[in-house]
Amino acid sequence: MPTRRRTTGARCRRPTETGTARAIQAALRERVKELTCLYAISQVAAHTELPHDRALQRIVELLPPAWQYPEFASARLRLGDRTWTTRGFRNRSWRQASEIVVGGVRRGEVEVVYSRALPARDEGPFLKEERNLITGVAREIALLEERWRSEAARERMAGQLRHADRLATLGQLAAGVAHELNEPLAAILGFAQLLEKSRHLTGQAARDLGKISVAALHAREIVRKLLLFARQRPPQATPVDLNRLVEDGLYLLESRCTKAGIRLVRELARGLPPLHADPSQLHQVLVNLVVNAIQAMPEGGTIALRTSGGAKQVKLVVEDEGVGMPPEVLRQVFVPFFTTKDVGQGTGLGLSVAHGIVTAHGGTIHVESTVGRGSRFAIRLPAAPAETTEGSE
Numbered sequence: 001m002p003t004r005r006r007t008t009g010a011r012c013r014r015p016t017e018t019g020t021a022r023a024i025q026a027a028l029r030e031r032v033k034e035l036t037c038l039y040a041i042s043q044v045a046a047h048t049e050l051p052h053d054r055a056l057q058r059i060v061e062l063l064p065p066a067w068q069y070p071e072f073a074s075a076r077l078r079l080g081d082r083t084w085t086t087r088g089f090r091n092r093s094w095r096q097a098s099e100i101v102v103g104g105v106r107r108g109e110v111e112v113v114y115s116r117a118l119p120a121r122d123e124g125p126f127l128k129e130e131r132n133l134i135t136g137v138a139r140e141i142a143l144l145e146e147r148w149r150s151e152a153a154r155e156r157m158a159g160q161l162r163h164a165d166r167l168a169t170l171g172q173l174a175a176g177v178a179h180e181l182n183e184p185l186a187a188i189l190g191f192a193q194l195l196e197k198s199r200h201l202t203g204q205a206a207r208d209l210g211k212i213s214v215a216a217l218h219a220r221e222i223v224r225k226l227l228l229f230a231r232q233r234p235p236q237a238t239p240v241d242l243n244r245l246v247e248d249g250l251y252l253l254e255s256r257c258t259k260a261g262i263r264l265v266r267e268l269a270r271g272l273p274p275l276h277a278d279p280s281q282l283h284q285v286l287v288n289l290v291v292n293a294i295q296a297m298p299e300g301g302t303i304a305l306r307t308s309g310g311a312k313q314v315k316l317v318v319e320d321e322g323v324g325m326p327p328e329v330l331r332q333v334f335v336p337f338f339t340t341k342d343v344g345q346g347t348g349l350g351l352s353v354a355h356g357i358v359t360a361h362g363g364t365i366h367v368e369s370t371v372g373r374g375s376r377f378a379i380r381l382p383a384a385p386a387e388t389t390e391g392s393e
Contacts, residue, residue: 030068034133037066041140045147052148053084059141060084063112067130068121072114079108079145090115096126098138102145110138178223185223189216222349239274239384240282242307242314249286250305253294261300269308276384281357288350289318289377296322296375314383319376325369333367 040062044055056077064073064086074089079100090113097111112134118125192213195201201209250264257264275282293303301321308315325333336352358365363381 030127030129033066034129037062037133038136038140041137045140045144053082055144056141057084059137060110061086063110063134063137066133067112068127069114069118069125072116072118073112074115075110075112077108077110077141079141088115089113094118094125096123096130096134098134100138100142100145102142102149107142107145110134110141181219181223185216185220189213189220192216236278236280237276238279240277240279241274242272242282242309242316242381243268245279245282246286246305246307246316249283249290253287253290257294257303260294260297262294262297263302265302265304267304267306269306272307272309272314273311273383275314275361275381277361277381278357282361285354285357285379286316286318288354292350293318293320293322293375296320296324298323301374309383312383314381316379316381317376318379319374321374324371324373324375326371330367330369334365 041059044050044058044062047055050058056079060075060077063075064070067073074086076086076089077084092113092115094114094117095111096113097109099106100108100110112126112130114125122128123131192209196206196209196213246266246268250266254264290303290305297303297320303321304317304319306315306317306319308317334352334355336349355365358379358381361381363379365380366378367375368378369375
């Protein structure tokens with residue numbers, strides 16, 4: 001009798017079983033790649049000391065290896081007006097993308113593209129699991145962006161608190177220094193003026209004494225500005241016509257502008273409501289802004305002053321064609337004692353005092369500047385209530 005040959009288990013395995021096992025293994029490999037990508041992104045997010053740009057570039061570079069055909073994949077991330085890409089990225093028809101939504105607002109998108117046509121799967125050549133992956137990546141990037149924004153806002157707030165604390169300290173110091181200096185300055189000025197009346201002074205001695213008086217008056221003006229900065233003199237409010245105040249202020253500065261080759265342009269709106277303010281302090285704000293503009297135009301130019309307003313608010317704009325300010329100077333323009341002028345040409349108090357006066361009157365002062373094109377200061381002040389004006393009348 002012929003003997004039967006025993007077949008091994010491998011020979012009995014069905015082709016369909018082998019194909020299923022391979023498909024399971026391939027799917028498992030893809031899931032491992034996707035989980036590895038998400039884990040790596042979470043590690044990037046955990047490194048809080050990593051710079052913003054480097055973190056996002058690292059996330060983009062993690063994407064292509066997680067897709068089914070990494071050798072043909074490249075990625076791009078767009079967030080606001082910034083873009084991060086992997087090497088060799090090109091816009092292609094075969095792409096899979098997801099929007100990045102931060103705080104309910106679309107901020108950008110993340111996308112993966114293939115450089116060549118590949119077999120069709122669930123979404124073109126892409127898997128449905130890859131759709132879930134790219135959506136998850138977009139969500140992680142949005143959470144990172146929200147965290148970075150919160151940290152930046154916290155840093156800004158801390159800077160503002162430090163700035164406010166510094167201003168308070170400077171205010172206390174300024175008030176103390178000003179009070180201490182007032183008495184000796186008054187004595188210097190008083191004795192100098194008495195000596196000027198003497199008949200026995202020679203020509204040179206009289207001129208030197210005049211310089212002492214001028215220097216003492218200048219020092220007293222600095223003390224007055226320090227007291228204003230320190231809020232030691234409360235505003236004495238009365239109804240103020242802004243247009244009239246501008247005309248009076250420019251009357252004192254017009255000759256100086258003419259000598260410097262500067263043209264003054266007035267655009268004053270009619271029918272402005274009166275302000276309830278201290279006219280001497282607002283006059284100082286105007287003078288400080290115009291003098292600042294004059295100093296910014298050594299080659300001459302035009303200074304424009306414009307007024308406008310409505311029933312509740314009055315606006316004054318002082319605009320020049322001067323040298324302008326770079327961003328690093330613009331950020332500190334209202335900081336006390338900060339100045340870019342040479343020694344002897346400025347105290348660094350003019351604009352900080354103007355800011356303090358406007359704020360004390362319940363208003364705001366805003367500055368815009370471009371290097372080489374000039375600066376624009378805009379002051380907004382609340383108009384006087386009708387009952388205040390009627391009571392004053």
